[in-house]
Amino acid sequence: MSHRNWPVLAALPVLAIVAAPAWAADYMTVEQAQHALIPQAQAFTAIPLTLTPAQMTRIRQMSGTPQRTAQPKVWRAQRGAAMLGWIIVDEVIGKHEFITYATGISPDGHVLGVEILSYRESKGGQVRDPRWRDKFRGKTLADPFRLNQDIPNISGATLSSRNVTDGVKRLLAIHAVALAHAG
Amino acid sequence: MKKIAALLAATCLATATPAIAADVSLEAQVAQLKAQVAAQNELLASQAARLEQIEARLRAASEPAQSLAVAAPPVVDQGTTPASAPTQALAVNAGRAGSGAAFGSDTTIGGYGEITYNGYLKDSSRNQADLKRLVLFVGHRFSDKLSFTSEIEVEHAVASAGDEGEVAIEQAYLDYAINSSLNLKAGLFLMPFGFLNRSHEPPVFYGVERNEVETRIIPSTWREGGVSLYGSTPFGLNYDVGVTTGFDIAKLDDAGAPLAGSHQELQLAKASNLSFYGSLEYQGVPGLLVGGAVFSGNATHNNADFKADNALPDFSGITSRITLWDVHGRWQHKGFDFQALYARGTVSRAAALDGVVAAYNAANGTVLTLAPSAFYGWYAQGAYSIALGGEATLDPFVRYEKFDTQAVLPLGLLSDPVNRDRLLTTGLSFHPLRSVVVKVDYQKFFQNKDNNRFNLGLGYMF
Numbered sequence: 022m023s024h025r026n027w028p029v030l031a032a033l034p035v036l037a038i039v040a041a042p043a044w045a046a047d048y049m050t051v052e053q054a055q056h057a058l059i060p061q062a063q064a065f066t067a068i069p070l071t072l073t074p075a076q077m078t079r080i081r082q083m084s085g086t087p088q089r090t091a092q093p094k095v096w097r098a099q100r101g102a103a104m105l106g107w108i109i110v111d112e113v114i115g116k117h118e119f120i121t122y123a124t125g126i127s128p129d130g131h132v133l134g135v136e137i138l139s140y141r142e143s144k145g146g147q148v149r150d151p152r153w154r155d156k157f158r159g160k161t162l163a164d165p166f167r168l169n170q171d172i173p174n175i176s177g178a179t180l181s182s183r184n185v186t187d188g189v190k191r192l193l194a195i196h197a198v199a200l201a202h203a204g
Numbered sequence: 205m206k207k208i209a210a211l212l213a214a215t216c217l218a219t220a221t222p223a224i225a226a227d228v229s230l231e232a233q234v235a236q237l238k239a240q241v242a243a244q245n246e247l248l249a250s251q252a253a254r255l256e257q258i259e260a261r262l263r264a265a266s267e268p269a270q271s272l273a274v275a276a277p278p279v280v281d282q283g284t285t286p287a288s289a290p291t292q293a294l295a296v297n298a299g300r301a302g303s304g305a306a307f308g309s310d311t312t313i314g315g316y317g318e319i320t321y322n323g324y325l326k327d328s329s330r331n332q333a334d335l336k337r338l339v340l341f342v343g344h345r346f347s348d349k350l351s352f353t354s355e356i357e358v359e360h361a362v363a364s365a366g367d368e369g370e371v372a373i374e375q376a377y378l379d380y381a382i383n384s385s386l387n388l389k390a391g392l393f394l395m396p397f398g399f400l401n402r403s404h405e406p407p408v409f410y411g412v413e414r415n416e417v418e419t420r421i422i423p424s425t426w427r428e429g430g431v432s433l434y435g436s437t438p439f440g441l442n443y444d445v446g447v448t449t450g451f452d453i454a455k456l457d458d459a460g461a462p463l464a465g466s467h468q469e470l471q472l473a474k475a476s477n478l479s480f481y482g483s484l485e486y487q488g489v490p491g492l493l494v495g496g497a498v499f500s501g502n503a504t505h506n507n508a509d510f511k512a513d514n515a516l517p518d519f520s521g522i523t524s525r526i527t528l529w530d531v532h533g534r535w536q537h538k539g540f541d542f543q544a545l546y547a548r549g550t551v552s553r554a555a556a557l558d559g560v561v562a563a564y565n566a567a568n569g570t571v572l573t574l575a576p577s578a579f580y581g582w583y584a585q586g587a588y589s590i591a592l593g594g595e596a597t598l599d600p601f602v603r604y605e606k607f608d609t610q611a612v613l614p615l616g617l618l619s620d621p622v623n624r625d626r627l628l629t630t631g632l633s634f635h636p637l638r639s640v641v642v643k644v645d646y647q648k649f650f651q652n653k654d655n656n657r658f659n660l661g662l663g664y665m666f
Contacts, residue, residue, distance in 0.1 A: 047348075048384065085594065116314070118343075141351075143351060143353065143379040143387055146436060147440075147442075152488065152489065169541065169589060170539055173490035175487065175490070176493040176534045177402065177485075177487075
């Protein structure tokens with residue numbers, strides 16, 4: 022590229038910005054995630070849940086990662102009187118910034134699905150890939166949740182994929198400790 | 205009668221005197237009390253002012269914590285299906301677990317580092333221990349779309365006029381997220397070639413030392429200044445294209461690593477000509493990555509070095525282009541991790557360049573490095589991760605490499621055997637925690653056997 026082509030350099034960002042629609046780092050609202058994870062549900066009712074210190078300790082023991090907040094954000098999914106499962110919205114850190122994700126959990130503790138609500142880093146966004154997220158479907162606390170074992174690693178996004186994997190297991194532990202018998 | 209009246213009057217007078225005295229005393233007491241109340245009011249006002257000051261200080265002191273909480277505000281309204289914006293409904297887990305620590309909600313820090321020991325089997329005088337590098341990451345998010353990323357590196361522990369260490373900026377760029385599949389970055393950034401150049405934290409690669417191919421052929425850590433558009437598609441294809449600075453062949457000083465010996469690292473980089481690159485990677489199947497990249501750019505910059513200093517070789521009339529390409533693949537499945545890469549570079553008009561350099565060396569008694577016409581390398585690697593309980597893993601690996609940094613030389617020049625080799629590296633990575641690694645390996649060089657060595661390493665990232 023000769024110096025006469027320098028204007029190309031300046032034009033690139035200008036073109037890109039002008040041509041592109043407005044966009045933020047958020048891919049999905051909580052409501053959209055709820056319906057994507059348990060589409061047959063008619064209502065999602067927020068459950069005010071406060072974990073006791075003993076429960077938080079138990080969650081850490083079961084999942085291997087600490088539960089940082091005593092008030093996880095939980096919704097009960099229902100169709101009429103039938104309880105279809107739970108939605109928990111949570112955050113884990115990627116490499117340097119937070120990933121916000123939602124996990125659907127069946128009444129008996131199976132992962133119904135994982136959705137990424139917000140991803141803020143410039144790299145590692147492959148955790149949004151539905152083919153990767155589908156690998157969580159059906160998993161229970163009995164599964165190892167080990168990267169490159171039962172959950173594939175994403176080359177170049179190791180930290181993000183690892184921390185989401187740990188996070189989903191931790192949400193299953195929340196379900197087991199505080200929700201499984203709540204109906 | 206008059207006497208009685210006079211007596212009564214006298215009595216009244218006599219009794220009236222104490223009453224007057226009592227009134228005077230009462231007034232004095234009232235005045236005193238008023239003064240006390242006024243003083244107390246003043247004291248209260250003063251204490252209220254102090255209290256306000258203290259509260260203001262406390263508020264100021266707690267602001268960082270509040271900023272922190274901005275990134276993680278609780279979803280307090282637990283009504284049915286909140287209609288709030290997702291960012292308001294997000295932050296649930298306020299802990300900063302994982303890598304990176306936050307200052308406020310917008311600035312993050314992180315880093316990585318490694319200490320190595322090389323033990324040579326045939327000549328212990330070459331044995332060496334080194335704090336190879338310590339790198340600090342600082343990032344800042346200006347808005348949902350605009351962020352800044354930087355890495356500041358110190359190599360070999362000490363950087364001063366009398367030491368071999370260096371301080372370098374590895375990355376410093378602004379990143380603008382245009383939409384979910386299109387991002388723009390501008391500044392000094394890592395080139396998307398191979399594996400190591402972008403992911404070079406010690407816990408994420410095998411072996412104490414970075415592999416030879418991604419050191420000698422792809423000059424990790426390779427960064428250029430420029431502008432790039434990158435992103436990923438819904439079907440798993442990642443792309444990255446850009447216009448950047450490039451190499452300066454006139455400053456070539458290492459025949460064993462042609463591009464590391466002529467890279468500019470955005471340090472007063474010659475930029476008469478710019479370079480282009482493009483990269484594609486497919487990750488549509490979880491666990492799989494296949495990709496490749498190509499870079500090409502003029503490396504003589506209108507004879508810029510000679511024009512700045514006439515004591516240097518004169519490449520006038522020669523326009524040389526450096527081109528590098530690579531293909532790479534990785535498959536991770538059930539604990540196995542297979543990886544392979546091939547990279548090849550060319551220097552156009554190397555004969556003309558080397559003719560000038562050879563004449564210059566002959567005339568000046570110098571030994572300036574000659575440029576190769578082509579150089580290449582490849583490797584294949586396999587590893588397996590053994591879970592040890594908790595986060596701990598033990599990962600044995602083996603890697604075979606071949607490289608030749610003077611694969612094609614012009615003018616009938618003979619290559620130096622030290623610049624080509626085949627080597628086998630085998631060893632272990634022990635991760636007591638995921639972000640910490642202790643490594644040990646052995647490297648057998650088939651051509652330059654004196655380089656056979658075992659290595660120990662300690663690495664971390666946060």
